[in-house]
Amino acid sequence: MVKFLYIFACLSVVFSCANADHVIELINGTIKITVGTTAGCSATVRFFNEHLVETYETYKEFLRLEFVPWGRSSYDENGTMNCQFGPRDCFANRVHRCALNLLSGNQDAQMMYMTCEFTTPFPAFSGSYLCANAIGINLVDLDYCVTTTGHDLDLAAQEAAREPVEILHYIPTVHFNDVADRDLRTQAVRRLKSLICFALAEDESTGVTSCLI
Numbered sequence: 001m002v003k004f005l006y007i008f009a010c011l012s013v014v015f016s017c018a019n020a021d022h023v024i025e026l027i028n029g030t031i032k033i034t035v036g037t038t039a040g041c042s043a044t045v046r047f048f049n050e051h052l053v054e055t056y057e058t059y060k061e062f063l064r065l066e067f068v069p070w071g072r073s074s075y076d077e078n079g080t081m082n083c084q085f086g087p088r089d090c091f092a093n094r095v096h097r098c099a100l101n102l103l104s105g106n107q108d109a110q111m112m113y114m115t116c117e118f119t120t121p122f123p124a125f126s127g128s129y130l131c132a133n134a135i136g137i138n139l140v141d142l143d144y145c146v147t148t149t150g151h152d153l154d155l156a157a158q159e160a161a162r163e164p165v166e167i168l169h170y171i172p173t174v175h176f177n178d179v180a181d182r183d184l185r186t187q188a189v190r191r192l193k194s195l196i197c198f199a200l201a202e203d204e205s206t207g208v209t210s211c212l213i
Contacts, residue, residue, distance in 0.1 A: 022183045024176045024199035026206070031199060032064040036161050036173030038071025039092030039117065039125040040085025043189075044172040048118040051192040056111055059196050062206060065107055067114055069096035070161035071171045081154070084171070085125075091146075092117070092124035097153040098145035099132050109135055 024031060035052065037044045056063060070093060072084045083089035096117060103109045116131035117123060123130035132142050145153070164173040167180040174188040175181060187195050197211035 022181055024184065024195065026062065026200070026203050027177055029205075030062050030064045031196065032066065032177050034066040034068060034160075034164070034173075034175050034178065036068040036070060036164050036171060037093075037096070037114070037118075038069065038073070038084055038089055038171050039096065039122065040083075040089040041071060041171050043170070045118045045122075047172050047174070047189055047192075048115055051189065053111075053115055055193040055196055058193060059200065059208075060108070060111075062200055062208075063196070065111060067096070067100055067110065068157050068160045068164075068173075069093040069100070070157040072165060073158070073161075075158075088125055088127070091127070092122075093157075094146050094150050094154065095124040095129070095132070095142070097157055098142055098150050099135075099137055101145065101153055102137050102141060103135070113137075 035047075056065070071089070073090065073093065074082055076082055081090050083093065096114070099113055100110055103113060113131055113135045116134060117125075121128075124132075129137075129139055129142060133139060161173070164175055164180045165171075168175065168182055168185045170185070170189075172189070173180070174185050174192075176184060176188075184195070191213065194211055194213055197208060200206040200208035201211050
């Protein structure tokens with residue numbers, strides 16, 4: 001009985017990855033993963049620590065990561081930003097956006113930075129630039145962005161988050177190759193590593209085999 005259930009689960013995974021409506025493909029040898037975050041979100045913390053970190057460490061040569069620190073933030077009629085977890089959430093998201101911008105072009109550094117921010121004591125959410133300092137970001141440049149020039153980054157993040165949040169509903173939003181798909185998001189927050197493994201195994205040039213559920 002256990003063997004039957006295992007085989008059924010494997011077949012279900014293969015079918016899901018092969019289904020034309022829920023497919024993850026390599027584009028120019030990589031898979032793009034876009035993660036929409038918000039600083040105070042415990043589900044985002046779990047996703048990073050239980051799924052994204054290990055997946056990235058295993059398959060980073062095949063991955064292009066993009067982070068959108070916005071969540072469910074919005075502007076009211078007075079132009080004031082409101083965030084899901086209050087003013088600290090707004091501040092930390094701005095710090096994240098500015099830091100990621102300053103680390104543009106260095107995916108490993110961006111991943112290390114965001115992993116730090118979603119690890120206790122959640123520095124930016126606690127009002128600290130600790131993670132930025134640890135990764136070597138110039139804190140004068142960071143603070144200038146946070147206090148002065150970050151508005152343009154806010155608007156870009158707002159636009160980037162709009163459609164994924166509408167389609168996927170939950171934070172973190174996770175989508176692949178710029179296509180938001182509810183089924184794939186559900187699978188990603190439960191078993192991202194195996195999802196990526198099965199997608200890579202479809203292309204023999206990756207050398208990826210022996211995927212586990």
